[in-house]
Amino acid sequence: MQSDAQLLSAARSDPHAFRELYERYAGRVHGFHLGRTRDYEAALDLTAETFAHAWLSRARFEDRASGSAGPWLFAIARNVLVTSVRRNRLERFARERLDLLEERAVEPEPEERWLEGLDEALAALSDGELEALQLRIVDELSYEELGRRTGTTAGAARVRVHRGLTALRQRLLKPKEALR
Amino acid sequence: MMEAPALTALGDALERAAAQDLRRRRTRRRRLVALVATLVVAVPGIAYAASSLISVDEVAAGLPAGTYMLQGTAPHCTVVHAGIEYHCVLSKLPAQPEVADLKGTVEPTVNGDKHVNGGCRSLRSDGREWQCYIGQAAVEQRIVSADFLGEYAPGPGRG
Numbered sequence: 001m002q003s004d005a006q007l008l009s010a011a012r013s014d015p016h017a018f019r020e021l022y023e024r025y026a027g028r029v030h031g032f033h034l035g036r037t038r039d040y041e042a043a044l045d046l047t048a049e050t051f052a053h054a055w056l057s058r059a060r061f062e063d064r065a066s067g068s069a070g071p072w073l074f075a076i077a078r079n080v081l082v083t084s085v086r087r088n089r090l091e092r093f094a095r096e097r098l099d100l101l102e103e104r105a106v107e108p109e110p111e112e113r114w115l116e117g118l119d120e121a122l123a124a125l126s127d128g129e130l131e132a133l134q135l136r137i138v139d140e141l142s143y144e145e146l147g148r149r150t151g152t153t154a155g156a157a158r159v160r161v162h163r164g165l166t167a168l169r170q171r172l173l174k175p176k177e178a179l180r
Numbered sequence: 181m182m183e184a185p186a187l188t189a190l191g192d193a194l195e196r197a198a199a200q201d202l203r204r205r206r207t208r209r210r211r212l213v214a215l216v217a218t219l220v221v222a223v224p225g226i227a228y229a230a231s232s233l234i235s236v237d238e239v240a241a242g243l244p245a246g247t248y249m250l251q252g253t254a255p256h257c258t259v260v261h262a263g264i265e266y267h268c269v270l271s272k273l274p275a276q277p278e279v280a281d282l283k284g285t286v287e288p289t290v291n292g293d294k295h296v297n298g299g300c301r302s303l304r305s306d307g308r309e310w311q312c313y314i315g316q317a318a319v320e321q322r323i324v325s326a327d328f329l330g331e332y333a334p335g336p337g338r339g
Contacts, residue, residue, distance in 0.1 A: 015198035019191055026187045040186075048190055055198050098197040 003067030008058050018058065021069060022051055028070075028169075029077050036081055036115070042108035045090050050077045052094030064136065066158070071165060078118065084110040121171040129164035136161045233263040234297070239312055240268060242289030243300060248336040249274045250287065250307075257312065266312040268300065274307050278338070282307035286323040289314075290333045297330075299323030 002010070002017075004024070010017035029050050033043035053076045054069075065071045084091045088110055095101045122130065128150070135141045135149060136157075143154040143161075150157060240255040254271035279285060282302040289312060291297040300312035301323060313321045319329055 011198075013202065015195050015202060018198050019195045022191050022194060026191060027184070030184070030187055044186055044190060047187070048194065051190075051194055052197070055194070055201070098194075098201055100193060100197045102193075 004069030005061070005063040005067045008061045008069055011055070011058050018055055021054075025070070025073050026051070029073060032074065032077050033081060036117070037108070037110075039108050041104065042090065042110075045092075045095075045102075045104075045108065046077070046080055046084065048100060048102075049080045049084075049091050049093075049095050052098050052100055053080060056094050056097060065161075065165070070169070074169070081114060082118075085112060085114050117171070121168055124171060125164055125167060128160055129167065132157060132160040133164045133168075234291075234314055236266060238291065239266045239289065239298075239314070242291060242297060243268060243270075243287070243310065243312070244336065245292075245294075246290040246296065246299075246333065246336060247287040248338045249276060249278050251336060255310070260311075264314055264317045266314070268310045268312050270308050270310070277307055281305045288324050288328065288333070288337065289318075290336070294332060294334050295330055296324060296328055296333050 002020075004021060007017045007021045011021065026047060030043050030047040033046040033050070034040065037043050037046070050073065054073060057076075061069065061072055080091045090108060090110060092101060125133070131150065132146060135146045136143070141149065143157045146161075147154040147157040150160075152160075236257040236259060240257045243255045244251040244253060250270070252272060253274055255268045256271060257266045257268040259265075260267055274282070283305040285302045285307070287300055287302075287310075288296045289298045289300060298312060298314040298318040299321070300310040301321065303309040303311055312318075313323060315329065318324045319326045
């Protein structure tokens with residue numbers, strides 16, 4: 001099976017490869033947005049915007065998570081969500097670029113509460129996990145360098161990052177209340 | 181795993197949009213390639229034209245190089261139309277003019293590679309002022325023939 005990174009590389013010239021990546025993550029990305037918005041249609045639009053962004057920026061993807069595109073995709077999803085709330089309008093830049101806009105009779109209006117829990121999810125991580133994620137995702141250190149910085153092995157650093165990402169994913173995908 | 185029909189429909193729409201985006205980008209790329217190809221052809225021509233622009237000193241040197249009687253006259257030329265037409269004034273009159281009245285006399289000019297590159301017409305009887313033309317302009321002015329332009333001229337001509 002091809003890794004996410006391989007699919008994104010193939011997707012530079014092959015829409016089917018991108019579709020395969022979509023199939024892998026669409027449910028989770030939609031779940032992320034649904035968990036924030038509690039609005040099925042809004043979550044669908046935000047999911048479309050997230051993947052449209054991913055398509056447009058696929059050439060800039062850098063494999064920093066052992067072949068997984070999850071952290072990259074969820075970073076895009078988060079940005080789409082935050083931008084929508086900040087502008088008080090669903091982000092539509094990428095969908096417009098791709099002619100992917102679906103006009104709705106009533107456009108969902110972003111609310112501040114959509115961002116509730118985003119920072120808390122980070123705050124809930126252990127100091128070690130947070131530091132590992134910071135060094136790996138933000139500072140782009142290799143696992144070897146990350147291990148040296150944190151006084152552990154590359155393998156242990158990899159596990160710490162994995163646990164941190166898993167914990168984040170679980171917290172962010174968890175609906176805040178019953179959904180339709 | 182994806183089960184919701186809405187997500188499947190979104191995936192279909194996204195895939196179609198992605199394919200269309202690729203086609204648009206390829207079309208733009210083809211146009212860009214065509215533009216670059218055009219420039220590749222055009223720019224050397226432009227560069228050649230620029231490099232073929234001749235300096236006033238080269239025009240001045242071309243007069244005595246092309247005509248024996250103008251040797252030692254130290255012409256000084258100014259631009260009328262760059263690369264085409266120049267006005268030249270001799271610092272010294274020709275010592276031994278081949279004809280008594282030089283007005284209207286035409287003489288070829290020769291470049292540093294010893295090839296005919298144009299020609300001049302005397303504006304005065306004493307031969308002090310010349311109107312010079314480079315390349316095809318000299319042919320159009322009936323100073324040199326098209327066959328003569330570009331001919332090898334190892335030494336200044338007489339007569």
